[in-house]
Every structure is written in C-alpha cells, then in structure tokens.
Amino acid sequence: MGRVQKDGVQEEVRDLRQQLERHNWRYYALNDPEISDTEYDLMLRRLHDLEDEHPDLVTPDSPTQRVGEAPLPGFESVRHTQPMLSLDNAFDEKELLDWEERIYSLLEMEPRKPLEYMVQPKYDGVAVELIYLNGVFTQGITRGDGEVGDDITQNLRTVKSIPLRLYEGGGPAPERVELRGEVYVEKEAFDGLNARRVSSGMDPFANPRNMTAGALKQLDPKLAAERPLSFAVHGRGFISDLGFRQEREFVRVVRSWGLRPAHYSEVHRSIPAVYEYVQRLQDLRETLPYETDGVVVKLNDLEKQQKAGARSKSPRWAIAFKFPSKQATTRLLNIQVQVGRTGVLTPVAELEPVELAGVTIRSATLHNYDELSRLEVRIGDTVLIERAGDVIPKVVKVITAKRTGKEAVFDLPTHCPVCGEKTVRAEGDPFIRCPNFSCPAQLQGRVRHFVGRGAMDIEGFGTKLIEQLVNRSLIHDLADLYRLEFEQICELERMGAKSARNLLKGLDRSKQAPQARFLYGLGIRHVGEHVAEVLSTEFRSLESLGQADLTSLENVHEVGPIVAKEVFDFFRDEQNLALLKKFQEVGIHLTAPDAKPESASSDSPLAGKSFVFTGSLTAFGRDEAGVLVKERGGKVTGSVSKNTSYVVSGSKSGSKLEKARSLGVPVLSEDEFLTLVRSAVDE
Ligand SMILES: [Zn+2]
Known part of the structure; x- marks a missing residue:
C-alpha cells in the first residue's frame, strides 16, 4: 500500500x-x-x-531548489574552456564598413557576395558563462579576466530566467553546453527595489549594473535571491554536437532550451541595413525595459566566423557598435555633505552645469566615503559624470590628466557639518555617521519622514517649516510636534493664522492614525511600509511589539533576523522608550489593526484569528484553505508562534505540529477545520 x-x-x-x-x-x-x-x-x-x-x-535541478543552503566562505576560480573575449568597438557607420572590408579580405571572397549579419542589443549588465551537463545547470562562472573567472553557481541558480534544467521538449540537449550571456536588471524592477530600500531607510543603488554586479558577488545566495535579476543569452563557449550552422539557428535553439535570447535578434544582409537597425534601436533606447549601451554585430554564418578567426583578446567576426554615451566631463566645484535622518553623511559633488542627455546637471552623488576614496577626487578636478536611466547622476572617474596642481584634497569630515558632533564609522561600513540623535539635520529628516506619505501623512509640513521648527528649538523630538501651539506657528515665516490652524488640525487628526503608519513613521531601520504593516497585524499593539523577544519577531512571516534585531533594539533604547511615553502623554491614540467594526465577517468565528497549515490536506490545497480563512476575516501565516490561533494539521505534519503543542496552540484536524469554516458560512 x-x-x-x-x-x-x-x-x-x-x-x-x-x-x-x-x-x-x-x-x-x-x-x-x-x-x-x-x-x-x-x-x-x-x-x-x-x-x-x-x-x-528532492533533486538539485528541481525548480524549488533555487536558493542553496549555506553561504560560501569565498569564490573558487575556474578556467573557461574557451576564453571569454571582449569585442572591438565601432562608433559610426564608416567604422562598420571598414570592419566589413577587413572581413572580406580575411574570407578571401572573390567575387564578393553579400554577407549576413546577426544584430542584437548590447545589454548593460554583467557577462557570465553557464555550463549545462546533460541538460542540468552545473556551473556558472563570471567573465573574470576572460581566461579565469569566479564560480558563482549558487547565485546564478537564484536567477529565475536561468533554467536549472534545459527544456528538452525538442529532444535531448547535447552532453556539454556552455552558454554566455548577460545578467541584468530590468529598469522597472531596479526602480522598485530602490524605492523599497529608500522606504526602509537604506541607500539606493547607484545604477543597475552596480546592483547586478554586487548581487552576483554575494557569498550568501539568499541575498542574491532578493535582487530581481534577469538573464539573456548572447553567445556560447564549447558545445558538444552543435547541430546548427548559423547564429539565427542558435537563437532558435537557445529558445527551445527555455532560455531567453537577446531581444530584437535580427539578421540583416548589408552594413547600411545593420546601421538602420542601430539607429532604430537607439531611438528605442529609453523605452526599452533594460539598459543598453549599443548593438552587437556578428557574422551569421558559423563557418565564416571560424575562417575570420580571432585575435588574442577579441574575435574578428564580431564588433560592438557603441551608442553615444550618457557621460560628460565637467568641473567639480565643491563637495557638500548632507546629513540624512539616520545620521548618514552623504558627499554630493557640486558641478559646473553641463548638458547630459537633454538635462542640465548641477550636482552628482559621490555615494559614500568608500566611493570617494576609490575615486580619489579633489575639489577643482575635471570629472567624468554619468546618468543611467532616471537615477541621480554620479561621478564615474577623475580625469587626472587635466589636473593643474591647484586642486584641493577633500578631507573626510571628522565632525558633523550640522551639529558639530564627532563623526563615527563602524568597521566595514562605507558610511560615516553623525551619532548625535538630537542632531538638527537628523531631526529634520525624521520629521520629514514622520509627517510624510505612508507615515502620518500630515499636510502643510514643507521643508522650510520643518527647518524653522528645528532651528528655533520649537521641537526637540517627534512628539514635540503635538505640543506646538497656535501662536508659535503663526510667528514663523510664511505661516498665517489659516495655515497654522490647518496644521494643528492635521496633527490632531493624525493622533488616530493606523498603528502601522505610526510604526513606519518612527523610522526604525529596515522597517518600511510593508514590514510595519506586517508587524502591526501580528502584534496588534505597540506594547506587545515592544515586549516581543527576538525569536517571536523572527518567527513573523516576512521578517528576517536583521529586521527583528533592529526592532528589538529600538524598543530597548532608553531614548526611544522615553519618546514613546511622550507620544502617549500628548494623546496619540492609535487605531489597532483589527478594530474594523464595519467588517462583514467581524462576527465570524474566524475573524481576527490566525491559522497555520501543516501537512497535506485531502479535501483541498493549502491555498484554497487560505482563501477560505481570509474570506471569513482570518489570516494565514507561515510559522507557529504564541500569537497563532489555530494550527490545522493534515497528514504527515512535522515540526510545526510539535511547536504548536509545545506552545499550547490549539490543533485542529482537517474535519474540525471544515466544521469551523462551515459554521462561519451558516451565520
Ligand atoms: Zn549631526
């Protein structure tokens, strides 16, 4: 049986x-x-x-096995079986024609017949090689120096567009397949990721390529898995039993294996036609979902490729047409230091205004102090700046040849430029911070965050007003906002009686804000809008959140150890506790997440209850069961904690059942669960 x-x-x-x-x-x-x-x-x-x-x-090539278990101690070096060469560049049509001329002479083609060219966009990402043995993804290697790269298999396994097993719908794959392509991030995914980072109090990534390269260098594949990476094939290394003779067919084969070939792969039969394609793609450039910096042109015929051959560093049968750059040079006039709400000091370059891709650029971020020392930038330097997508422009490098000797070295600030406190820098931290919790710049940043959208959402708090409130010592912390008086506000610049009244009204209204928004508004590191929502739902009140130990915080679905620690520490800091007490005194009365009297399901026996499912259910799948619970006002979480109302146990339940028993959480059989659900329907 x-x-x-x-x-x-x-x-x-x-x-x-x-x-x-x-x-x-x-x-x-x-x-x-x-x-x-x-x-x-x-x-x-x-x-x-x-x-x-x-x-x-479980097998390693199962689609469930994308994220491996343990972080690596380091990456191993691997030699490519065939070197990963780089391409020569062309910058205009004439250079393409010159290239074709060289190919004709290499091929010794007389009389000349038209050549076919495969053209593809050149993705601005990170080149890697994938090795499939008997159809199974076995190894992934960075380009490295072209000869030897790093084994980043664990990280590449987390990229969803890289199949762990080749799709063999059209017949078995060759024994050994080496594919080359670009790991990249789509613009939208990049913007989304940055928005989430900013809302969690983290710094945004400078550009998509840096983010991608950083993700692939993570030793812990879980971190790589959090980045929304994509992959497109553009070439190959060794393949046992080719089975195709043209680039065009290779594109088809790649697709049949379940991988994504470079978009807009086309074959054209003359350089003028290739150049037309280049111009078309250039027009499309801003609207493409990913960053491109040019077009790759290759001979379509593999036999001709072989005949044309390669130099030591680059093949002769392919060339990269480079788009005009989104870079420009200008002079760096000064470096300003901005202090954020978490105390991070960000150096910003003040530039001589310069036109770049249709926009006048006056400043560029220098990101952090690691970046600053890497660039060795001095005030007065001529610098190369770059704008990628809609990201803030950044300084790429210093044109040292243009130095006159009059440039001034920029010293790292030993003191906060705003409050004068001695700055600190933890080991390994690329950021210098002002440790003074009462630093006016930090307080201003915290107020901006607290009254902003997603948090308390109070209208009328412009930057200028916040600056005045802080600089005139009308507020010393967030709770002081609620002690502001009508006369005090009226006296400020650009504030009349009407706006003062509106401001006070807004503040008063915010006292009843949903708890999650308040929690987000406190600006605890890594607690973005979503995490605040999750924590509020799980713990109901700030008191119980404050009392939660590390384990129960970590047990919350979607809360990892880093966030758990930040939250735990926040509620154990004297200053924060004093602030929370003060909030109570000024009459903050938050709306608890489950207080929704108008909800139709509020008198359902499932309302407000949290369920954990374990084992396999026979009457329906877990997702269906989850829908049943949610429709009746309950919710489903992934792990058992003392806040769990019921554990529903199917057959073959494991550790969750044991945990439920040890915590005294009621356990329902599938039948008992169904009875409960039905009783909710009958009412
Ligand atoms: Zn400061």
Whole structure:
C-alpha cells in the first residue's frame, strides 16, 4: 500500500517539474505564458509541499531548489574552456564598413557576395558563462579576466530566467553546453527595489549594473535571491554536437532550451541595413525595459566566423557598435555633505552645469566615503559624470590628466557639518555617521519622514517649516510636534493664522492614525511600509511589539533576523522608550489593526484569528484553505508562534505540529477545520 502511494507521489513530483519547466520555457523563452503567475505559484507550492514531505525526492535541478543552503566562505576560480573575449568597438557607420572590408579580405571572397549579419542589443549588465551537463545547470562562472573567472553557481541558480534544467521538449540537449550571456536588471524592477530600500531607510543603488554586479558577488545566495535579476543569452563557449550552422539557428535553439535570447535578434544582409537597425534601436533606447549601451554585430554564418578567426583578446567576426554615451566631463566645484535622518553623511559633488542627455546637471552623488576614496577626487578636478536611466547622476572617474596642481584634497569630515558632533564609522561600513540623535539635520529628516506619505501623512509640513521648527528649538523630538501651539506657528515665516490652524488640525487628526503608519513613521531601520504593516497585524499593539523577544519577531512571516534585531533594539533604547511615553502623554491614540467594526465577517468565528497549515490536506490545497480563512476575516501565516490561533494539521505534519503543542496552540484536524469554516458560512 505504502509502496503504491509512494509511486503516485513520485509521479506527481515528476509531472509537476515537467510542467513547471514547460511553463518557464513559455514564459522566458517565448514570452508567451499559458497560465497566470498565480497558477504557476500554486504548482510550485504544491511541489514544495510534496518535497517537504518526501525529502528523498528532492533533486538539485528541481525548480524549488533555487536558493542553496549555506553561504560560501569565498569564490573558487575556474578556467573557461574557451576564453571569454571582449569585442572591438565601432562608433559610426564608416567604422562598420571598414570592419566589413577587413572581413572580406580575411574570407578571401572573390567575387564578393553579400554577407549576413546577426544584430542584437548590447545589454548593460554583467557577462557570465553557464555550463549545462546533460541538460542540468552545473556551473556558472563570471567573465573574470576572460581566461579565469569566479564560480558563482549558487547565485546564478537564484536567477529565475536561468533554467536549472534545459527544456528538452525538442529532444535531448547535447552532453556539454556552455552558454554566455548577460545578467541584468530590468529598469522597472531596479526602480522598485530602490524605492523599497529608500522606504526602509537604506541607500539606493547607484545604477543597475552596480546592483547586478554586487548581487552576483554575494557569498550568501539568499541575498542574491532578493535582487530581481534577469538573464539573456548572447553567445556560447564549447558545445558538444552543435547541430546548427548559423547564429539565427542558435537563437532558435537557445529558445527551445527555455532560455531567453537577446531581444530584437535580427539578421540583416548589408552594413547600411545593420546601421538602420542601430539607429532604430537607439531611438528605442529609453523605452526599452533594460539598459543598453549599443548593438552587437556578428557574422551569421558559423563557418565564416571560424575562417575570420580571432585575435588574442577579441574575435574578428564580431564588433560592438557603441551608442553615444550618457557621460560628460565637467568641473567639480565643491563637495557638500548632507546629513540624512539616520545620521548618514552623504558627499554630493557640486558641478559646473553641463548638458547630459537633454538635462542640465548641477550636482552628482559621490555615494559614500568608500566611493570617494576609490575615486580619489579633489575639489577643482575635471570629472567624468554619468546618468543611467532616471537615477541621480554620479561621478564615474577623475580625469587626472587635466589636473593643474591647484586642486584641493577633500578631507573626510571628522565632525558633523550640522551639529558639530564627532563623526563615527563602524568597521566595514562605507558610511560615516553623525551619532548625535538630537542632531538638527537628523531631526529634520525624521520629521520629514514622520509627517510624510505612508507615515502620518500630515499636510502643510514643507521643508522650510520643518527647518524653522528645528532651528528655533520649537521641537526637540517627534512628539514635540503635538505640543506646538497656535501662536508659535503663526510667528514663523510664511505661516498665517489659516495655515497654522490647518496644521494643528492635521496633527490632531493624525493622533488616530493606523498603528502601522505610526510604526513606519518612527523610522526604525529596515522597517518600511510593508514590514510595519506586517508587524502591526501580528502584534496588534505597540506594547506587545515592544515586549516581543527576538525569536517571536523572527518567527513573523516576512521578517528576517536583521529586521527583528533592529526592532528589538529600538524598543530597548532608553531614548526611544522615553519618546514613546511622550507620544502617549500628548494623546496619540492609535487605531489597532483589527478594530474594523464595519467588517462583514467581524462576527465570524474566524475573524481576527490566525491559522497555520501543516501537512497535506485531502479535501483541498493549502491555498484554497487560505482563501477560505481570509474570506471569513482570518489570516494565514507561515510559522507557529504564541500569537497563532489555530494550527490545522493534515497528514504527515512535522515540526510545526510539535511547536504548536509545545506552545499550547490549539490543533485542529482537517474535519474540525471544515466544521469551523462551515459554521462561519451558516451565520
Ligand atoms: Zn549631526
């Protein structure tokens, strides 16, 4: 009996994997999905559950196994079987024509017949090589110096558009396949990631390429998995049994294996046609979903490629047409230091105004002090600046040849430029910080955050007003905002009686704000809007959040150890506790997350209850069960804590069941759960 059941599971697992691979292929390679993301996620979840229950069925190429377990101590060096060469550049049509001329003579083609060229956008990302053995993704290597790169397999496994197993719908893949391509991030995903970082009090990434390179260099694959990376194939190393003779066919083969070839891959039969393509792509450049810096042009015919051959560093049969750069040079007039709400000092370059991609640039970020010392920038230097996407322009490098000797070295600030406190810098921290919690610049930043959208959302608090409040010592902390008096506000510049009244009204209204917004407004590091929401729902009141120990914080779904620690520390800091007490005194009365009397399901027995499911259910899947709970006003979390109302246990429940018992959380069988759900329906 058991044997039969086991075979059934094995078959389901195999079937799920095949289906998932197929849907990956449709999604990434064909850009033509047949099912919704939700359906895909449900299948993946089902596979996860089956593998949880039958760990012996887990294989490394299962779509569930993207994030490996342990961080690496370091990367190992690996030699490429064929060197990863770089391409020569062309900057105009004439240089393309010259290149074609050289190819004709290398090929000794007389009389000349038209040549075919494969053209593709040149992604601005990080080049890597993937090695598949018998269809299974086995190793991923950085380009390195072209000969030897780093083994970053663990990190590349987390990139969803890299299949862990080649799709073999069109027949088995060759024994050894070496593919080359670009890891990149789509502009939208990059902007989203940066927005989340900023809302969590972290610094945004300078540009997409840096973010990508940084992600691939993480020793802990979990960190790489958090970055929204994509992958596109643009070339190959060694492939046993090629089975194709043209770049055009290679694109088709890549797609059939479930990988994404470079978008807009086209074949053209003359250099003027290639140049037209280049111009077309250049016009599209800003609207493309990813950053490009040019077009790659290759001979379409593989035999001709071979005949044209390669120099030591670059092939002769391919060339990169480079787009005009989004870079410009200008003079750096001064370096200003800005102090943020968390005390981070950010150096900002003041520039002689310069036109760049249609915009006048007056300042550029120098990011942090590691960057500053890497650049060795001096005041008065001529610098190269770059604007990538909509990101703030940044200084790329110093043109040292233009130095006159009159440039002034910029010393790291030993004291905060605003409050004068001695700055600190923790080991390994690229940032210098002002440690003074009462620093006016920090307080201004905290107020801006506290009254801003997503937090208390109080209208009328402009930068100028906040500056005055802080500089005139009308407020010393956030709670003081609620002690402001009508006369005090009226006396400020640009404030009349009407705006003062509105401001006070807004402040008063905010006393009833939802707790999550207040929590976000406090500006605890790493606690963005979403995490604040999650914490509020889980702990109901600030008191119980404040009392929560590290383990129960970490147990909250979507809260990791770093966030847990920040929250834990925040509620153990004397200054913060005093501030919270003061908030109470001024009459902050927050709306608890579960106080929604108008909710239709409020008298359902499931309302406000939290459920954890474990083991496999027979009547329905976990997701369906989750929907049943949510429709009746309850919620589902991933792990058991003392705040869990019920654990619903199917067959083969494991550690969650034990934990529920040890915490005294009521355990329901599937039937008992159904009875509870039905009672909610009948009411
Ligand atoms: Zn300061």
